[in-house]
Amino acid sequence: MRLPLLFVVFAAVLVLTARLAGAAAGSAVPGLLVGVGCAAAALGLYGVLVGRLERRRVGEVALSGAGRWLGRGTALGLGVFTLAIAVVAVLGGYRVTGWGSVEGAFGTLGLVTAVAVVEELLFRGVVFRLVEELAGTWGALVVSGLLFGGLHLLNPGATVWGALAIAVEAGGMLAAAYAATRSLWLPIGLHLGWNLAEGGIFGTAVSGAEHGGGSLLLGAVEGPVLLTGGGFGPEASLPAVLVCLALTALLIRWARRSGGVRPRRTAARVASPTL
Numbered sequence: 216m217r218l219p220l221l222f223v224v225f226a227a228v229l230v231l232t233a234r235l236a237g238a239a240a241g242s243a244v245p246g247l248l249v250g251v252g253c254a255a256a257a258l259g260l261y262g263v264l265v266g267r268l269e270r271r272r273v274g275e276v277a278l279s280g281a282g283r284w285l286g287r288g289t290a291l292g293l294g295v296f297t298l299a300i301a302v303v304a305v306l307g308g309y310r311v312t313g314w315g316s317v318e319g320a321f322g323t324l325g326l327v328t329a330v331a332v333v334e335e336l337l338f339r340g341v342v343f344r345l346v347e348e349l350a351g352t353w354g355a356l357v358v359s360g361l362l363f364g365g366l367h368l369l370n371p372g373a374t375v376w377g378a379l380a381i382a383v384e385a386g387g388m389l390a391a392a393y394a395a396t397r398s399l400w401l402p403i404g405l406h407l408g409w410n411l412a413e414g415g416i417f418g419t420a421v422s423g424a425e426h427g428g429g430s431l432l433l434g435a436v437e438g439p440v441l442l443t444g445g446g447f448g449p450e451a452s453l454p455a456v457l458v459c460l461a462l463t464a465l466l467i468r469w470a471r472r473s474g475g476v477r478p479r480r481t482a483a484r485v486a487s488p489t490l
Contacts, residue, residue, distance in 0.1 A: 217268055218345045224264065225337040228257055229330075236329040243321035250325025254332035261336045275340060275399045284396060288404020289411075295462055296412035300419070302454040303436070308443040312433045315418055319429015323415035331406035338363045338386075339393045339402050351479035352394055352470070360386025370447075372423035377444070377451035381422065384450065384459030385409075391466035394475040413448060420448035 232253040239249035262273045303309045338359050347355035364382025367373055389402040414421040418430035423446060436443040444451035470476050 218341065221264065221268070221341045221345070222337070225257075225261070225333065225341055228260065229333045229337055232257060232329045232333045236326045240322040240326040243318040246322035246325035247328075248325070250327075250329040253329040257329075257333045257336055261340060265340075275344070275393075275397060276336075277398070280398065281400045284398055284400035285404040285407075288392065288401040288406075289408040290404075291462075292405040292408020292410075293412045293416075294408075295405075295458055296409045296417075296449075296455075299452070299455040299458045300412075300417055300449055302458070303443060303449055303452055306438075306442055306454075308438040308452070309417075309419070309434055309436050309449070311417075312435050315430040315433050317431065320415045320431045322429060324411055327407055327410040327414060327421075331410060332403055334363075335389065335399050335403045335406055339389055340399050343390050343393060347477060349480055352476045354479060356387060356390045356394075359390055363389075367422050370423040372420070372446040374445075374447055374451070376440070377423065377447035380444075380451045380456050384456045384463075387463045388459045388466065391463050391470055395466050395470040395473060397475060409450075413450065417449075420444075420446060422450065423447040 236246070236250045236253055240246040258276055262276055265271075265273045300309055342362055343355045343359040346358045350358065360382045363386040364378040364380075367381050368375075368378045385406070389406060392402040392405055393399060395401070410421055413419055414430060416431050418432045418434040419436060436445075436449065440451070441453050443449065444455070449455050467476070
């Protein structure tokens, strides 16, 4: 019963967090404080619930090594999205139209921090980890990726292609990052860095969703949906999918070498090692 119970709890937390952080994102300081506060509360709730239900040390959110993996993941997420949007720009699908504001970017940072943390707790900490116990790493990667993509069908401007793109690029990449490290901090950082670059720096849509924050740059996308992602945002573009697939392949290779890929039905439910 752990999977349905934890799924319902953190799905509710995600809805509440998105509303609270989204409402506060219009102002820099309140937006940042509310976003970080929601993220911290969700992490604390995950640690308590999982620790009690599974009677173990919840190593996947351990503070030891958290700063290192979170920082590396955030930098990597920023870099990967920058590479993807650069390819789109070179092909004529994106251009900078002006300057936004630092205050607006901080408001967006608060929002994407909250959403990245709670979505990773839900989809990697709950869905991927628990499905992996029965279906192994490959089965869990497929199931969690499809559910993650399916969630984004609820967003404004959502399309089947956009949902599939997210399932493949983000679902695979973030699950592989968790499998490689057995820590949620790397996928949280990747998720945070990607969304911050997308919505808080380059001023493009994030999964079709509108938010009350702003960005450092004002950008415009134009051209075929396959190149730009259309109203759903650049993560539904072919360049983004290809860039993320390349990183996913590297992360899976890392996971295989580190013993992070577990076989079907024999995936051990063990506490994560101290990082």
